[in-house]
Amino acid sequence: MGFLDLLSTASTPILKVLIITALGSILAMDSVDILGQSARNYVNNVVFFVSNPALVSSNLAQTITLESIISMWFMPVNIIITFIIGAALGWLLFIITKPPPHLKGLILGVCSAGNLGNLPLIIVPAVCKEKGSPFGDPDVCHGYAMAYASLSMAMGTLFVWTFVYNLLRVFSEDSGNNIVTDTVTMKEGLSERLLPSSTSNVNMMGKEKGMLGTIKQHFGNFSRAVNLKAVLSPSTTGALVGLIVGMIAPIRRLLVGTEAPLHVIQDSASLVGDAAIPTMTLILGANLLRGLKGSSGVSLPLVFGIVAARLVLLPIIGIFIVKGALYLGFVHADPLYVYVLLLQFALPPSMNIGTITQLFGAGESECSVIMMWSYGLASVTLTLWSMFFMWLVA
Numbered sequence: 001m002g003f004l005d006l007l008s009t010a011s012t013p014i015l016k017v018l019i020i021t022a023l024g025s026i027l028a029m030d031s032v033d034i035l036g037q038s039a040r041n042y043v044n045n046v047v048f049f050v051s052n053p054a055l056v057s058s059n060l061a062q063t064i065t066l067e068s069i070i071s072m073w074f075m076p077v078n079i080i081i082t083f084i085i086g087a088a089l090g091w092l093l094f095i096i097t098k099p100p101p102h103l104k105g106l107i108l109g110v111c112s113a114g115n116l117g118n119l120p121l122i123i124v125p126a127v128c129k130e131k132g133s134p135f136g137d138p139d140v141c142h143g144y145a146m147a148y149a150s151l152s153m154a155m156g157t158l159f160v161w162t163f164v165y166n167l168l169r170v171f172s173e174d175s176g177n178n179i180v181t182d183t184v185t186m187k188e189g190l191s192e193r194l195l196p197s198s199t200s201n202v203n204m205m206g207k208e209k210g211m212l213g214t215i216k217q218h219f220g221n222f223s224r225a226v227n228l229k230a231v232l233s234p235s236t237t238g239a240l241v242g243l244i245v246g247m248i249a250p251i252r253r254l255l256v257g258t259e260a261p262l263h264v265i266q267d268s269a270s271l272v273g274d275a276a277i278p279t280m281t282l283i284l285g286a287n288l289l290r291g292l293k294g295s296s297g298v299s300l301p302l303v304f305g306i307v308a309a310r311l312v313l314l315p316i317i318g319i320f321i322v323k324g325a326l327y328l329g330f331v332h333a334d335p336l337y338v339y340v341l342l343l344q345f346a347l348p349p350s351m352n353i354g355t356i357t358q359l360f361g362a363g364e365s366e367c368s369v370i371m372m373w374s375y376g377l378a379s380v381t382l383t384l385w386s387m388f389f390m391w392l393v394a
Contacts, residue, residue, distance in 0.1 A: 009133055010387035013126035017119070017281060018379055024285025035286040047279050053238030055121070055273030056150040058266060060242025061256055063147035069247060072151065074330050078322070078341050079116060079155050083163055085317055086112035089309040097302045105171030106363040107302070109164040109356070110370055111309050114347035116156025117235065118280045120149035123386070124340055134394035135336045148340040154239030160352045161233065168353075172360040284351060288375055290368040298366040303373045310349060310374065311381040318345025319392070335393040342392070346385040348378040 027035040035043070090111030094104055127133055128141035135141040245251050255266045322341045325331045331338060349371060357367045 005131075006387045006391055007383075009127060009130040010390060011383045012130055013123045014379055014383045014386070016126060017122055020278060020281040021285035021288065021375075024282035025289045026285075027282065028286035028289045035282065040283060040286050043279060044283055047276055047283065049234050051273055051276035051279060052117075052153075053234040053241075054269045055238075055276040056153055056235055057238035057242035057245070058269040058273050059143075059146035059150045060154075060239060061245035061252070061266060062270075063143045064151070064243060064246035065252075066247040068147075069243065071332050072148075072337070074325055075148075075151060075341065076155050077330075078325075078344060079152070079159060081321055082114060082314065082318070082345055083112045083159055086114070086310065086314055087163075087167075089313055090306075093302070093305045093309055097299070097305055099299070099302050102172070103298070103302075103363055103366060105168040106353070106357065106367055106370075107306065108167050108171070109353050110306055110349035110367070110374070111314075112167075113160050113164045113350040113353060114156070114310070114344060115350050116160075116344060116347065117149075117153030118277075118284065118351065119347050119382075120152050120340065120343060121146070122277055122281060123382070124149045124336075124343070127339075127386070127390075128336075134390055135339070141336060144334075144336055145340075148337060150239060150242065152340065152344060154236050156350065157233050157235050157352070160350050160356075164350070164353060165356055168356050168360055168363075172363075284375075287351065287354065287368075288372050290372075292372060298369050303370055306349075306370055307374055307377050311346065311378055315342070315346040315381075315385050318342055321345075338393045339389050342389040343386065346382060346389075348374040348382075 024035060026032060028040070030036075033039075087108050090108040093111065094107050099107065124145040125142050128135055128145050129138050133141065135145075245255055254260055255262050257263060260266070319342065322331065322338060322345075325341075326333065326338060331341065351371070354364075354367050354371060357363045
């Protein structure tokens with residue numbers, strides 16, 4: 001492929017994202033107020049609870065089998081590596097720039113967690129449809145692209161709501177209160193368990209009840225600590241459903257394909273899921289408008305340091321990691337799969353981080369500014385990296 005063909009193929013999906021994102025920003029302006037705060041909340045709930053799970057589950061069910069999921073074992077490992085290296089770069093940036101202590105969790109979060117859901121779901125399938133795409137037949141490519149991007153979204157959601165959520169929980173201003181509360185709860189539970197043991201007439205049933213209470217207590221503490229409800233988000237649940245349908249042949253034959261007896265369920269899920277991508281992009285533009293409106297104490301050197309770590313250094317490191325995995329035979333030589341693995345290193349920060357900062361009430365305005373700059377500059381860096389990655393795998 002020539003330079004112009006690569007540039008056109010890489011830039012067209014990004015331009016589509018920019019156009020729809022700009023439309024979302026316009027709709028969120030006070031003078032228009034179609035995607036105001038309340039409207040965004042309602043639409044975001046529909047996407048979060050309905051469209052995203054339908055999109056993820058329907059695409060995974062169509063394209064994932066037991067054999068293919070085994071061959072894609074490296075993708076979760078790749079995502080873990082992006083989080084670890086990103087967090088290390090964020091820690092180094094914190095040491096160099098010396099920002100306020102309450103921003104430590106936010107810096108580590110935005111450097112470690114990329115937008116592994118929305119953007120791959122938009123960019124990768126769009127690349128397949130371009131004339132100069134190096135990934136073969138557009139229809140076949142599109143099906144696998146949606147499967148790779150859906151699995152990326154599911155794994156990304158899982159890691160964001162475990163790894164990043166707890167980073168921000170620990171470093172937020174309210175973490176001390178949370179820890180005290182958890183400690184008091186644990187002490188109360190411990191006292192309740194110890195009091196009966198001091199009596200001599202404890203029977204077996206009482207011990208069993210005490211054991212069940214202890215298990216319940218520990219499970220409750222664990223659930224609060226890792227935000228189990230958020231980990232099992234609708235998108236993750238949808239991914240699990242899609243994987244089960246795809247990997248279990250009898251269920252797959254029942255639901256997937258035009259000859260399947262219950263294919264209407266799969267078709268309905270696909271129809272609902274098709275609305276997710278444009279709606280997510282509109283909401284993305286509406287949310288980024290907050291970064292233009294608000295002011296914060298975050299310095300420009302810190303912002304550009306985050307951008308450099310997330311959009312420049314991490315992709316460079318990712319090239320060596322993915323190529324090394326390919327050389328060692330950990331990754332099968334599917335150009336589209338390798339492209340997705342590389343792209344996971346080059347994405348701007350996850351939009352879920354903004355939601356997490358709202359939960360803890362720490363760093364909201366700073367997060368909006370960081371997101372605005374990151375996504376604005378990512379329109380350029382993503383185009384260049386996407387073009388280079390396609391050249392690398394072609």
